[in-house]
Amino acid sequence: MCRWLAYSGSPVPLEELLFKPKHSLIDQSLHSRLGAETTNGDGFGIGWYGVGDTPGVFHSIEPAWNDRNLKDLARHLVSPLVFAHIRASTGGAIQQTNCHPFRYGKWLWMHNGFIAELPTVRRDLALAVDPSLFPLIEGRPTRRSSSTSRSRSASRTTRPRRSRAPSASSRRRAERTASSIRSR
8 A cells, every 4th residue: 555645734844744753654664554565665756845836746766764865855845735655566667657746737646546447447548638638648557457356366266257347336437537637
């Protein structure tokens, strides 16, 4: 499970948010008590609003607890609005373009989770993106698919499972997402 933090308040050094609390995001990424993995070491990212027209971002594929640049930046950056994301890959490539938060113009965003049946809706989602925005897409969405989940479940049973079409709820979610993208 990825871990993330969003802060909005008085300007604060990022170090106060990321490193100093007893159960800081960095501590949680190294000593996870919840989730499938005990560590989250598949990269990280921070985003902050400060000077300039767009937010700043810093991404790395290093584990956050071991990145000297993050420690130094966190001591020197002060912001009233911060996003931080510690990545635990569910199958997507470990590369900077897959590390959150993402930036588009003046916007930062991040998410947690995966699309269980991504292979069945990937094409429709790609076609729903405005052609002028398509070249801006970097990275690759999480590849964990229902077939992966099913193969893991199948390995625990003696009866093989058959492939099936995406569920109605997955199709509705994909249609709502595509509709939302088209309306912008």
